[in-house]
Amino acid sequence: MTKRRITENGDFGGILDRLRNDPEYWGSCPDCGDEFRLCDAQLFSLSEELPEAALARIAQLKTDLKERRAELALARAPLTNARLTAVIGRWRGSTV
Numbered sequence: 001m002t003k004r005r006i007t008e009n010g011d012f013g014g015i016l017d018r019l020r021n022d023p024e025y026w027g028s029c030p031d032c033g034d035e036f037r038l039c040d041a042q043l044f045s046l047s048e049e050l051p052e053a054a055l056a057r058i059a060q061l062k063t064d065l066k067e068r069r070a071e072l073a074l075a076r077a078p079l080t081n082a083r084l085t086a087v088i089g090r091w092r093g094s095t096v
């Protein structure tokens, strides 16, 4: 048996090409468990230029993260103001 090694350019000795083209290989979605043919998926190596679908997904995740941060900042704002008011109230109480 020949050992296959990952070459410098990230080619798994042709494994990626085989998975992209051979309908015998299946995968299952880590999110919903659905099974699918690997040849129907967007398989890519991180050493290659990322396919459009991967770039679009990354952009979507960044947008989602920005929105989530804005929501958290809004949710935190009243708490911060309440704490500030309490601190000011204590300070006033101690100096009067």
Ligand SMILES: [Zn+2]
Binding pocket: 029, 030, 031, 032, 033, 034
């Ligand atoms: Zn799924």
